[in-house]
Amino acid sequence: MRTVGRYLPRLIDRELDTYLQGFGGVLVEGAKWCGKTWTGRHHANSAAYVDDPKVRAQADLVPKSVLDGASPRLIDEWQDAPVLWDVARRIIDDAPGRGLFIFTGSAAPPRQGTSHSGTGRFARLRMRPMSLFESGASSGLVSLQDLLNGQDFEPVVSELDYHAVVRLICRGGWPGSLGLSDPIALAMPRQYLTAVAQSDLQRLDGVGRDPGRVRAVLAALARNTATQARLGIIHQDSLVERDQQEAGSPSTTRRYLRALDQIFVLDDLPGWIFSLRSRTQMRSSPKRHLADPSLAVAALGATPAKLEADPNTTGFLFESLCVRDLRVYAQACQADVSHYRDNKGLEADAIVEGLDNKWGAIEVKLGRAQVDQAAQNLLRLRKKLTGVSELAPPAFLMVLTATTGLAHTRPDGVHVVPIDCLGP
DSSP, X not given: OOOXXXXXXXXXXXXXXXXXHHSSEEEEEOOTTSSHHHHHHHHOSEEEETTSHHHHHHHHHOHHHHHOSSSSEEEETGGGSTHHHHHHHHHHHHOOOSOOEEEEESSOOOGGGOSOOOTTTEEEEEOOSOOHHHHTSOOOOEEHHHHHTTOOOOOEEOOOOHHHHHHHHHHOXXXXXXXXXXXXXXXXXXXXXXXXXXXXXXXXXXXOOXXXXXXXXXXXXXXXXXXOOOHHHHHHHHTTTSOGGGSOOHHHHHHHHHHHHHTTOBOOBOBOOOOTTOSSOBOOOOBOOBXXXXXXXXXXXXXXXXXXXXXHHHHHHHHHHHHHHHHHHHHHTTEEEEEEEBTTSOEEEEEEEETTSOEEEEEEESSGGGHHHHHHHHHHHHHHHTTOTTOOOOSEEEEEESSSSEEEEOTTSOEEEEGGGEEO
């Protein structure tokens, strides 16, 4: 089988094809609505949808029958019937072929639901909402892979302005919203959070959670987007939304955060630790991000008009959009994304590090007026890390922007790239 209608290619497609050639199955995980089912159908020759009650009942009675079909066979939302994992693993062990199954999941199942991790049988892929390049909002003429290889690029004209950036933040990277009018597209993240609060966390593990408290935690996370807010700050900020007598303890907030992470709504960016032996004291706590900046917009109850009048908040949300896209592009380059901050306050909003120890540092700035300061910060970072024995010089330094109008390289070697020019 193949997807009905026109399938818009995703960067994960190549990875999925590659892993299907080397593993018995591939597990694609990510937030709901990010496109896992469409991508799975595009690569599969048969499918079973476990969120269908009839299929789930069949899985309880005769799990192997759900797995019977032309390969690769898509098993969509497999976490609703965890028994299928172990049965598939046994089939893979008994079969000489590769590419038998594509499992997709929007939640991590309880550990007691499976007896085997799938190591050696299943490859794992993380899927995120669409990047601007995938949705057609970025030309992709400045390649992240080329930057990691130390290559220059020709100047590229950007089409973005402040109004357009706010619109992209609020609409988000949801494949289902492509082609829809703004009012409908803007309603989708709000409906997403309603489902998270009222049903998705309950379905995760059967534990009852107060929908109002879920929304309070989500709002606290949104207010702290792109910051290193620790548990205590998230907990205290959630009290703004709830009566303090009903708010519970920080340990309750921790459990809510863990549950949001298990359904891939929380997508924190880890700190960069480039050497365990380094004398540089790192502040490696993660930066807070939701799976898509539009979810933060919805959790805040914001609108495009409100954000246009609040460039400070928009700046943090723009950073979250950039981090989302960088992670998608970096994954396609077999690279990782983290952030850097040391005990002296020197920082970089994103570090992209490839398998061959090539790396680049990125500062995210919304407007033209902030570029000089960001470039100087990156140059200080390069100077500080020069000479660290375990670390090669950076392959690139980049200020990722929204409204500078042109992707170009400054005389000091720092690249200035509008986000609608960046691609894999």
